[in-house]
Amino acid sequence: MITLRRTNSEDVDFINLVVLLNQDLKIRDGEDHDFYNQFNNIDTIKHAIVFYEGEVAIGCGAFREKEKDTAEIKRMFVHPDYRKRGIASAVLKELEIWAAEVDYKYTILETGVNQPEAIALYQKQEYAIIPNYPPYDVMDNSVCMKKTL
Numbered sequence: 001m002i003t004l005r006r007t008n009s010e011d012v013d014f015i016n017l018v019v020l021l022n023q024d025l026k027i028r029d030g031e032d033h034d035f036y037n038q039f040n041n042i043d044t045i046k047h048a049i050v051f052y053e054g055e056v057a058i059g060c061g062a063f064r065e066k067e068k069d070t071a072e073i074k075r076m077f078v079h080p081d082y083r084k085r086g087i088a089s090a091v092l093k094e095l096e097i098w099a100a101e102v103d104y105k106y107t108i109l110e111t112g113v114n115q116p117e118a119i120a121l122y123q124k125q126e127y128a129i130i131p132n133y134p135p136y137d138v139m140d141n142s143v144c145m146k147k148t149l
Contacts, residue, residue, distance in 0.1 A: 003052040004094045009045035013057035014075075017050070018042055021060075021077035035139065042075060047102075049094050051078075051087050058082040061091040063099050066108055066133075071099040073109035076118070088121050100149045108146045110136045119143055 007014055042048075042062070051059035059078040066072040073095060078087045099107055109127070111118040123129075127145035136142035 001054060002090075004090060005050050005052065006094075006098060007048050007050055009042040009048060009062070011048060011050060013050045013052075014048045014060050014062070015042070017057055017060040017077050017079070018075055020079065021075060024077070024080075045074065047071075047095070047098055048075070049091050049098070051091050053082065059087040059091050061088075061095050063095050063104075063107065065104075069103075069105040071095075071102075071104040071107050073107050076109075083117075089125060092121070092125055096147070096149055104149060106146055106148055108133065108144065110142050110144050112141045113143060114141065119145075 009015070045062045045064055047064065048062040049060060050057050059082065061076040062074045063071040064074060073092070076088060076091065078091075096107060107127075108130070109122065110132070111122065113119075122145050125147070127147045130144050130146045131137070132139065132142050132144045136144055
């Protein structure tokens with residue numbers, strides 16, 4: 001059975017998936033990892049999704065307020081053993097629904113050139129590339145995107 005659970009950054013399953021995400025990003029980002037990692041603190045995230053297959057947590061994502069009408073998508077991850085099955089799309093869709101429910105009009109996100117599968121996912125979900133917003137405006141490896149909800 002598949003379940004998407006709304007939670008927050010205190011959720012142990014969410015925390016454990018973020019640890020795996022950070023390990024993956026450390027490899028992908030290389031020497032830029034410390035710069036990016038400083039903006040990925042999950043201590044105050046109020047809106048997180050954990051995707052379960054049975055009782056196993058295999059994917060996650062979150063959002064936080066960036067501006068009054070804009071939520072920033074954060075911490076998107078699917079365990080490597082479960083990729084290419086639509087899990088990231090399901091998590092993203094649920095995040096967008098939740099963000100709209102709390103009156104956000106837009107979602108934005110930052111990903112990187114070293115994550116082409118993430119860029120493809122977001123483009124498939126109708127995200128458009130935008131100029132890099134702060135603090136990513138100083139990073140050539142960043143790709144920022146936006147969607148109207």
